Amino acid sequence: MATAHASIDLHIDADRVWQLIGGFDALPDWLPFVPHSALSEGGRVRTLKNIDGDTIIERLLEFSEAGRSYSYTILQGPAPVRDYLSTLRVVPAGEGARVEWSGSFEPLGISDAEATALFTGIYQDGLAALKQTLEG
Template sequence: MRLLKLAFASLAALVIGTSAAYAIDVNKHIAAPGQMLVVWAIASEFCSIKDWHPAVADCQESKEGDATFRTITLKDGRKIKEKLDASDDTSYSYEIVESPLPVKNYQAKLWVEPDERDPSRTVIHWDATFDANGKSDDEAKKTISDIFTAGLKGIKQKAMPPEGQEDKN
């Protein structure tokens, strides 16, 4: 009986010890006017974030061996260093290397796909998995969610036709 109690205690400690390690997920998307490859051209370059994200003042791309990095300077002067993990014709994935944001173990993907309901539109997705770092899970999730929402709106705004020249398709 003592051995059984010890086994249950060990199992409980294992479950409690690992339950706090669940990653946080943020999955955002927005539909934008335009064909997929046209919309993707707005965001496809790793450092183009400076052109469409309202919080980004600058972005510098660099190489370290075979790896590609970007150092983002936010409008408040803080810097984020990210490593490009993979890219193709409609997506890229990356991870944060250094950041003032309340996250760690951060991996994300920005990608596009045709809008199934309207072929003249594109759906832009931005997904991430991470752990909170120095803030609660809810605070970390809100921070990343707000960043993604602002960025997706920025891409959509860039994809909008000039006023008075709305897409008739």
């Protein structure tokens, strides 16, 4: 099992950050490489389209408004992994917030290091885009 993790500190209140990213359907609001999201199954499944036109289907597994976090799994997508489990979380950090994005997965046809690098890059790029959206 491989893992990836990224975090970013923001000079924005944790509640305000969560207000932007906390909806399971909110990725297009802050993640430019995922411009489309549609919910189904009562909001527990999201179908995403990335900028390359790929479809990614994810299922919400856990959601905590009070804990400002949610966990999800990939049901279908182009990533060369299986058993993917990821958590996006916002925690207070001083006057601002820290956003943490982590995942674990079983690589398929690539090494653990390659899979870790792939998702670490996705998380880092996503969090950089979030910072740009919130802090300009």
